[in-house]
Amino acid sequence: MEGRSEREYLWGSRITMYTGLPSVVGWNFHQRQQRTLNPLPRLVEERIANVNAFYMTTDIPTASSILRFYDVSYVIVGELERAYYPTTSLAKFDEMAKQGLFDVVFHTGDSTIL
Numbered sequence: 756m757e758g759r760s761e762r763e764y765l766w767g768s769r770i771t772m773y774t775g776l777p778s779v780v781g782w783n784f785h786q787r788q789q790r791t792l793n794p795l796p797r798l799v800e801e802r803i804a805n806v807n808a809f810y811m812t813t814d815i816p817t818a819s820s821i822l823r824f825y826d827v828s829y830v831i832v833g834e835l836e837r838a839y840y841p842t843t844s845l846a847k848f849d850e851m852a853k854q855g856l857f858d859v860v861f862h863t864g865d866s867t868i869l
Contacts, residue, residue, distance in 0.1 A: 756778075756779055756806065756809060756822065756825070756827045756829070756830045756831065757769070757770050757771065757778060757806075757830075757831040757833075757835070757836070758806070758810050758831070758835050758836035758839050758840060759780065759803060759806050759807060759839070760835060760839065761839070767835065768780075769835070770829075770831055776828075776829070779802055779805070779806050779825050779827065780799065780802045780803055780806055802825075805821055805824075805825070808821065809821040809822070810836060810839070810840040810844060810845070811840060811841070811844050812844060812847070813843060813844050813846070813847055814847075815847055815850065815851055815854070815856070818847060818851070819851075819856060829860070829868055829869065830848065830857065830868070830869040831866075831867075831868055832845060832848055832866070832867045832868075832869065833865065833866035833867070834865060834866065837865060848867070848869060851869075852869060857869035
């Protein structure tokens, strides 16, 4: 799970792009372009909304539910996520790690992979 940037082809999907690991969404336009038959474009929009909801919510059960639904293995909290999402909503990740819901697998500076 990695945050969404407002513009395509910049820093969004950076982990997916450089590692080959799957993402919940990918690049919005590419996904909609490759999924043109109804209801597929709406499903892409739903995934985008769920990624944003995951990062925006302060509710740990809601965030956990989204992770389970998409079978997410890693959560990225880096510069992009800090630029686009409120600090108050990102604080849930520290609490989730304290509760044992996440293991920190990498941390440097302001970037963490859970």
